[in-house]
Amino acid sequence: MVGLLAEPERLRVVSALALGASTIGEVAAAAGLDPREVVRALRRLERAGLVSREKDQLTLHAEQFKEAARAAAPDDPAAPLSPDPATDAVLRAFTRDGRITSIPVQRARRRLLLEHVAASFEPGVRYPEREVNAILRAWYPDHATLRRYLVDELLLDRSESVYWRIGGPVEVEEPAPERISRVAAYGLVRDGGRVLLTRLGRSMHRGLWTLPGGGLDYGERPVDAVVRELHEETGLDVRVDELLDADAELYRDGRHDRRYEVHAVRFLYRLTVLGGTLGVVEVDGSTDAVQWWPAEDLPRLTPLAERVLRTGRLSP
Secondary structure (H helix, E strand, O other): OOOOOOOHHHHHHHHHHHOOOOOHHHHHHHHOOOHHHHHHHHHHHHHOOOEEEEOOEEEEOOHHHHHHHHHOOOOOOOOOOOOOHHHHHHHHHHEEOOEEOOOOOOHHHHHHHHHHHHOOOOOOOOEEHHHHHHHHHOOOOOHHHHHHHHHHOOOEEEEOOEEEEOOOOOOOOOOOOEEEEEEEEEEEEEEOOEEEEEEEOOOOOOOOEEOOEEEOOOOOOHHHHHHHHHHHHHOEEEEEEEEEEEEEEEEEEOOOOOOEEEEEEEEEEEEEEEEEOOOOOOOOOOEEEEEEEEOOOOOOEOHHHHHHHHOOOOOO
16 A cells, blocks of 8 residues: 555645545546546556546545555564565565565575565556556665666566566465256155165265256156156156245355366255166166165155155255
8 A cells, every 4th residue: 555655646636536536537636637637547556456447436445455454563473474484584584574684695586575575466466667666666775786687587577667566376276166057856655664865875875865856857847756766766657746845045066176166056855666666777876776775764864855754845
């Protein structure tokens, strides 16, 4: 923030906006600047988020000053200044309250410090020399020396008094997980004190037992899907008696080879067996076994089956 307001033109523009000016013309008159100077200053202020423009109306976001003051508060001695231990040690030795006290003589330490300073420049942005100087003065009084080091270490490049960042670590945000919607139908099938379960051979719950059922094909009704899935996974023909519950849940599959955020919509039906031979019919499906289990001696279950069989409900 100090570097942003180090140039007189930008400081005058901010002052005019703080005093009530709201257009380029009003700012120019209040600040005693040429409108072109106002436009140049506004470009940098807008890019930093201190000023916004809607049509011809300008807005100063004065709350940024409070945020900057909080950010500039003395660091907690126990809090690391960098997630990298080597960089943290250098910053503690050669900076105080966010300013460089001296530049390390040893090149390896100097490089770590300079990479930290280089993070003040956004990759892909071209900075005029006076803007670079203002930013570096906020770090170190001898901004020219600091600027030369950044260029020599191939962290900044320049051409005709314009600078841009070319080196140093860049934080890369992890891509958001792929979002998937899945609609499925499951069946609760009982035979006296037994319940019909299938074992998952391929899924994030591999090896666990669950209620038979699965995803709907495109255009398929849930009641038709549960009949089809029951035959494929258990070999049995069933009748749909009633809808017990319908619910949705959001969960993540964060394994290293797949990052999904799944919106799972589930229908649970009570079913009656009409006939058939017990055994997995579907080839290369997710089910690798089917079995009747005593209700009082159930195997390891998926979260879905746990909720239905141990609490009597589908909803999480």
